[in-house]
Structures are given as C-alpha cells and as structure tokens.
Amino acid sequence: MDLETYSNNITTLISGSYITSAITIGKELGLFDELKRLDKPVSSLELAEACDLKERYVREWLGCMVATKIVSIDDSDHYYIPQSLKEGLKATNMVFLYPLLGTLTESAKECFKKTGPKGLSYADMPADLVDLTERKTVNPGAVVEDLLPPITKSLGSVKTILDLGCGGGNITLALSKRFPDADIYAVDYSETAITRATAIAKAEGIKNVTFVKEDVTSLPSDWTGKFDWVILFDVLHDLPDHINAMKEVHRVLKDDGVTSIVDPDVHSHHRDNVGDTCVAGIGYSISCLVCLPCSSSIEGAVCHGIGWGTENKEAFLKSTGWKVEDKRSLGSPFALNFTCVKA
Structure with missing residues (x-):
C-alpha cells in the first residue's frame, strides 16, 4: 500500500x-x-x-x-x-449504537489507561444502552425461525427454554409467540434490562415467560436438568467468566437438550481480518467500547470481547464438554450460530 x-x-x-x-x-x-x-x-x-x-x-x-x-x-x-435498492435500507440498522458513541468512547478511554478501571459492567453503562442494543435485531421472530433448523435434528418437542443474557427481551418475546405452550425463562444481570422486558411482556399480555435477574455463573440450584433449549444470543464474548457460565449452562440443560450460541463471526487472529472493515473493523471498534470492558469487569476476568474470535470460541467449546453439531450464519456475519449438545 x-x-x-x-x-x-x-x-x-x-x-x-x-x-x-x-x-x-x-x-x-x-x-x-x-x-x-x-x-x-x-x-x-x-x-x-x-x-x-x-x-x-x-x-x-x-x-x-x-x-x-x-x-x-x-x-x-x-x-x-430506486425500488430495486429499497431493501438495502435495512443496512441502516447498523447505526443502533451511534447515539451513545461519544459517552461510551469517554468511558472506554479511561479503561485503556493503566490507572483506569479494569472494565465496566453493564450496570456501569448508560441506561439507554439496553434499548439501543435491542434495535439491532429488527425482526426477532425471523431470528428465532433461523435458530430452529439445526435444533430440530436433536430435539423432539421444546417445552422449557432459557434465554441467557436476554437483555431487553426481544428474542425472548419472539420465543414466547413461537412456542406459546413452552415455559420460558429469561435471565439477565441488568436490573434495567429485566425491568424493561417485564414491562413489555405485561403490556403485550404474555404469560409464558418469567424474567429474572441472576448471575449466569450461579443460576438457581433447582434448575439442574431443567431446560430443553438454552440460548445465548450475542452474550458469550461479553462475559467476564465464560468458563463458569458455560458450566452452569451444562448443568441446567437436559442431557438431550440443545444450546444455541450466537456471536459475531470475527477471526481470532488479526492477520486473518486484514481488509475486513465491515465486520472485523466494526466489531473490534464496538468491542473496545462495550464488549471488552464488560468481559474485563471483574477480578480475574478473561477479557475476551469480540476479539476472542470464532476459532478460539469453537476450540473452547469443544474442550469443555460440548459438541458443535452445526455452525451457520443467521443471515449476518454478526450472527454466527453454534448449535451445541453435551459431548
């Protein structure tokens, strides 16, 4: 160059x-x-x-x-x-985080400094972040449909579902409509997210979802072997303790259950991302502001963020008691779905 x-x-x-x-x-x-x-x-x-x-x-x-x-x-x-180009306007959904970029950048600058905080939990992030991140999933019903093909190979019926790291509840509420007879639990560490999701569910008259504030590394003891399907949508790379979180997923999942893990598809090695402005470039940029601070927010945190990457993530899953049965994009390189079962 x-x-x-x-x-x-x-x-x-x-x-x-x-x-x-x-x-x-x-x-x-x-x-x-x-x-x-x-x-x-x-x-x-x-x-x-x-x-x-x-x-x-x-x-x-x-x-x-x-x-x-x-x-x-x-x-x-x-x-x-032009009529032939109007469908392309869906790309404008990528601006979901823009209104908070200034605030998030100032916080991230402090995390970069040796004298600054290790990271920031979601509780330390601007309150509007929950609403803004929900906007990136414009059609959660379509996302749920895209998640289904690989899980139907392993599951007969779906009676119990756990949406782990549910945020403001977009995916959860879509699940409730797709599976009206299922018992659905949705967990998040953010009180703001749980309050928002609960209010929307109440307003929409949804009865088959329970929203609870919990730490993903210590879920309720009576949930052992409870769920047919556990979903982590855009969550795993944000967790400061992914090892214990996935141990808990393993515990609460039925032996014949399925786990869906959706994360951005970014390579683990920088050299493999050269020239990939629209996925790796954007992904790493957002990660500096949100994902890395969150995954660095506790003592002994793994500090993954989006930079953890697809290859490292798959290797971690395979080495910790999981079998990756299917790996596919959900229509976007920011949504790579790992369908996993207990090894």
Whole structure:
C-alpha cells in the first residue's frame, strides 16, 4: 500500500463516521421510511411535510444523502430511492449504537489507561444502552425461525427454554409467540434490562415467560436438568467468566437438550481480518467500547470481547464438554450460530 492509498483509507473511514450522524437522523426521524414508502420522486418540501420536519434541514440532509449515493436525484431536483435498492435500507440498522458513541468512547478511554478501571459492567453503562442494543435485531421472530433448523435434528418437542443474557427481551418475546405452550425463562444481570422486558411482556399480555435477574455463573440450584433449549444470543464474548457460565449452562440443560450460541463471526487472529472493515473493523471498534470492558469487569476476568474470535470460541467449546453439531450464519456475519449438545 502506498502513502496516498493509506491516507485515503483513513479519510474514507473518518468520513463514514461523520456521515453516520446523518444516516441516524434519517432513520430516527422517519425520512428513510418515507422514501421507502414513496413510489415517485418528491421535492425536499414534500418530503419534509410528509415527515413533519423543517424543509431547510431536510434539504441539507438530502445533500449528504445524494453525495453519498444513498438517495438519488432526478433532472427536476426531486429525490427518490430506486425500488430495486429499497431493501438495502435495512443496512441502516447498523447505526443502533451511534447515539451513545461519544459517552461510551469517554468511558472506554479511561479503561485503556493503566490507572483506569479494569472494565465496566453493564450496570456501569448508560441506561439507554439496553434499548439501543435491542434495535439491532429488527425482526426477532425471523431470528428465532433461523435458530430452529439445526435444533430440530436433536430435539423432539421444546417445552422449557432459557434465554441467557436476554437483555431487553426481544428474542425472548419472539420465543414466547413461537412456542406459546413452552415455559420460558429469561435471565439477565441488568436490573434495567429485566425491568424493561417485564414491562413489555405485561403490556403485550404474555404469560409464558418469567424474567429474572441472576448471575449466569450461579443460576438457581433447582434448575439442574431443567431446560430443553438454552440460548445465548450475542452474550458469550461479553462475559467476564465464560468458563463458569458455560458450566452452569451444562448443568441446567437436559442431557438431550440443545444450546444455541450466537456471536459475531470475527477471526481470532488479526492477520486473518486484514481488509475486513465491515465486520472485523466494526466489531473490534464496538468491542473496545462495550464488549471488552464488560468481559474485563471483574477480578480475574478473561477479557475476551469480540476479539476472542470464532476459532478460539469453537476450540473452547469443544474442550469443555460440548459438541458443535452445526455452525451457520443467521443471515449476518454478526450472527454466527453454534448449535451445541453435551459431548
């Protein structure tokens, strides 16, 4: 790589971070939704009126969107997104964490320092983090359906389910609708997450889910051999004590049960991630702010984060009493699913 290419690469990456602010505005104020709904080009005034926004600001935003080729412009200075490209707007879901980046960066800077804290638990993170991280899973029902094919090979019926590290409950609530006759338990260490999830379940009239605040390394003693299916969705790499957490999963899972572990698909060795900006680049960046601090938050923590990587994770599972029966992407490189049974 020559000097010019190197400099341009840095400029491009920084430019993208600025443009993300405009993408966030478009997503949260409904501009993308309206452009997706429209079947013909519109003026900046028409778009602003449809979204109940000021035209001058919308026009400035459109300038950014046109320059970056996210929105198209015709010869009459009307704006649109081609029908064939509208499905691509689902990529804007990646901005879920952007509103907290400034706050999280300041906290992470302290963790980097030798004199700073070892890490930060989820309890130390901004309260809004629970809501924002739930947004990244736009269609939890589809995620549940994607989890099912490999588990049906081993399971007959699913009567008891544990969602371990349930967060705000998006996946849990989707499970409750998919398995209305199952007893579902959802565990998280965050009081904020459990409170949010419980409130949503109550509002939706869901009766077959129990949300409980528990430490994943010391689950209730009477749960031994209780569950047909245990799910860890985007959780394992965040845990400061993954060894004892997975011992507990092994204990509470029935002998013929199945465990689904979903984590980002990033290589364990840096050299294997060279040039992978959209997965490894983003993954490591988020990990510096959230995942690594969380996995470093107790004395003797393993300090994994996303950098633990797929190869190391699979080796750990195979060496600690698990058999990986299936490994597949759930439609995104940020969601690699390990389907495991007791070895």
